[in-house]
Amino acid sequence: MIRRLLKSLLSLVSPQQCACCGCRLGIDESAICTICDINMPRRQDHLNPMDNSTARLFWGIAKIERCASWIDYESHTSCAKAIYALKYGNRPDIGFALGQLVADEMQPTGFFDGIDCIVPLPLHRKRQRERGYNQSREFALGLCSVLHIDLCDDAVERLRNTKSQASLVHGERSTNIKDAFGVVRPEALNGKHVLMVDDIVTTGATLSECIKAINKDTDARVSILTIGRAKH
Ligand SMILES: [Zn+2]
Numbered sequence: 001m002i003r004r005l006l007k008s009l010l011s012l013v014s015p016q017q018c019a020c021c022g023c024r025l026g027i028d029e030s031a032i033c034t035i036c037d038i039n040m041p042r043r044q045d046h047l048n049p050m051d052n053s054t055a056r057l058f059w060g061i062a063k064i065e066r067c068a069s070w071i072d073y074e075s076h077t078s079c080a081k082a083i084y085a086l087k088y089g090n091r092p093d094i095g096f097a098l099g100q101l102v103a104d105e106m107q108p109t110g111f112f113d114g115i116d117c118i119v120p121l122p123l124h125r126k127r128q129r130e131r132g133y134n135q136s137r138e139f140a141l142g143l144c145s146v147l148h149i150d151l152c153d154d155a156v157e158r159l160r161n162t163k164s165q166a167s168l169v170h171g172e173r174s175t176n177i178k179d180a181f182g183v184v185r186p187e188a189l190n191g192k193h194v195l196m197v198d199d200i201v202t203t204g205a206t207l208s209e210c211i212k213a214i215n216k217d218t219d220a221r222v223s224i225l226t227i228g229r230a231k232h
Helices: 002-013 034-038 078-088 092-109 125-131 135-147 170-177 205-217
Strands: 067-073 117-120 156-158 181-183 193-201 221-230
Touching: 034 078, 067 078, 067 092, 078 092, 078 135, 078 193, 078 221, 092 135, 092 221, 117 135, 135 193, 156 205, 170 205, 181 205, 193 205, 205 221
Parallel strands: 067 221, 117 193, 193 221
Antiparallel strands: 156 181
16 A cells, blocks of 8 residues: 555656656556567467477477467567666666566466476676676566576576677577587476576577586476577
C-alpha cells in the first residue's frame, strides 16, 4: 500500500516513460507500457522448449535441455529501443521489468519447472565496470523475484574481454569467443538444473561457449532463456 502510494507520488513528480514508445507509464506499469507489451513480437519457443529454431542453434554444439527466446529482435523497432537502453542507456530497470514479465508469462507453461538456479551470462569485469551493471543479471533478477529461484552469479566467469560479437561475421564469432569462459565454482552448479540467461541471442556462439565450459567442468543440466532472438 505504502509502496503504491510512494510510486504514484513519484510518478507525479517525475513521470516514467515507456522504454519502447515513450508514452507516460501508469502506476501499475514498469519500464514498458501495456500496449507495447501486447505488441511484442513473441516467438512462443517456450511452448516447444526441446525443439524450436532457437534450440536448434545449439544442437551438436552444446548440450542443453530447454531453450526459449521470448521475442524476435529486429533493429530499428520500438523493442530494439528498449534493449538498446538496457545495454547502453544506464537502464537496468528495463532488464528487471522484462524478467518479471517473461516469468509471469512462461511460468504457467512449466518452462521453469525443476530449475534450481539462474545463471546470467557473465560480462568481463572491465565491461561491467564501464556499464555499471550486467544487463543479463538484471533480467535474471527480475525472473528470480517472480519465480523464487536462486540467482547464481559467481560460478562462471568471463576470462577474456573479447571484441563485440556484433562487429564480426559468423565464422569469426566462434573464434573470437573460444575459451572465453571458465567455471570458478563447479560445486555451485554440480547436480543442478541451471537456467542460463542472456539478452539477445544471434548465432548462439557466446552462449555455446559458456555452456561448453559448464558441460566440461560440472554435471549440471543446462537450459537457456533469452529476451530476444536476432536474425543472422
Ligand atoms: Zn509503450
